[in-house]
Amino acid sequence: MKAKPTPKKEIKKTSWEEFYKKPLSKRLNYYSQKGRLFDCLFSQQFDRKLLDYFFTLATRIRTIAKNKEGLDWLQTLLSHKRAMLYFIQPSTRTFLSFQSACYILGMKVSEIRSTSTSSELKGESPEDTVRTFSSYTDLIVMRHFEEGFAEKTAWMLNKTNRPVPVINGGSGKDQHPTQALLDLYTLNWAFNDKGGIDNKKIAMVGDLKRGRTARSLTYLLSNYKNIEFIFVAPDYLKMGDDIKSYLKRHKTKFSESDNLNKSIKNVDAVYMTRIQDEYDINGESKDIDYSKFHLTEDSLKLIKKNTIIMHPLPRRAEIDPAIDDDPRAMYWRQERNGMWIRAALIAHIFEVDEAILVR
Ligand code: NCD
Secondary structure, three states: OOOOOOOOHHHHHOOHHHHHHOOHHHHHHHHEEOOEEOOEOOHHHOOHHHHHHHHHHHHHHHHHOOOHHHHHHHHHHOOOOEEEEEEOOOOOHHHHHHHHHHHHOOOEEEEEOOHHHOHHHHOOOHHHHHHHHHHHOOEEEEEEOOOOHHHHHHHHHHOOOOOOOEEEEEEOOOEOHHHHHHHHHHHHHHOOOOOOOOOOEEEEEOOOOOOHHHHHHHHHHOOOOOOEEEEEOOHHHOOOHHHHHHHHHOOOEEEEEOOHHHHOOOOOEEEEOOOOHHHOOOOHHHHOOHHHHOEOOOHHHHOOOOOEEEOOOOOOOOEOHHHOOOOOEOHHHHHHHHHHHHHHHHHHHOOOHHHHHHO
């Protein structure tokens, strides 16, 4: 039986508004239990040791799943568990890779992909909706347009008699921690014979203001030694001050530029992103010349011969499809890695990780 978090008495009495006002560092331990994640909501929940462990676990799952006997065995591990995928923002990869990760571990999956098919259309509050999921499922994976709603759900459920873990599959403009995990898993793989992730120079390109994947990955990368970031963005879409002060506090080097060609010359990885115009307030993206933040075949001549190119996808024109077959293009690998690392995360939450590692 999985241990559930025992909320401290004072938290039980605290309102969400009061709790949410506390600095994140003071809220984090509410989402872990016995040194293990219960809810996965933020990149700041991971340290270097936990990241290394997830990479090992994901690779182990991938190896075991290679043959029928192994996959059949993995599918027995959580065959008694059910997951709800509540994705009310569009999603292809995150949804499918979580669904596949659940299948790998034998979980049964339900889904809601729009508030137009749930009782929210009848006026039910989002809070009541997600509480309802906990009556039928053992895990909630959620993608929501509102920053903080995944955390609110976790906070709320942890106070009930049937807390179920909540995984954040994208919370508005704020965070996308499992995307950051798969990005980092990919970087770790790509730099395996180049001294690992430490000492690498990484260009983050595009809509860094509203791109939750770039934000979450930046947090995770600050766990590594001597990382150097170049944030390449149009003026209006520059990386947020919250991230920049976090990096300063963690003594991680960064610089900013709006010149893509200059910035990518000497880096080890280029992380491209799409303009997040769904968050426009007044159509402001239309006034931005985003083509300056596109990688073309010509850009390939500027980067080093082993610089890797990443993108969380979906892409528009940020990466010319002609680049896809270049060995430095890593985005399709990233996509598949998402399934393995998400299976590892679920295995960890449900405490079947040991069994996997010793098999
Ligand atoms: C990203 C997202 O939803 O934040 N996609 C993903 O999960 N792979 C990136 C994006 O939509 O631009």
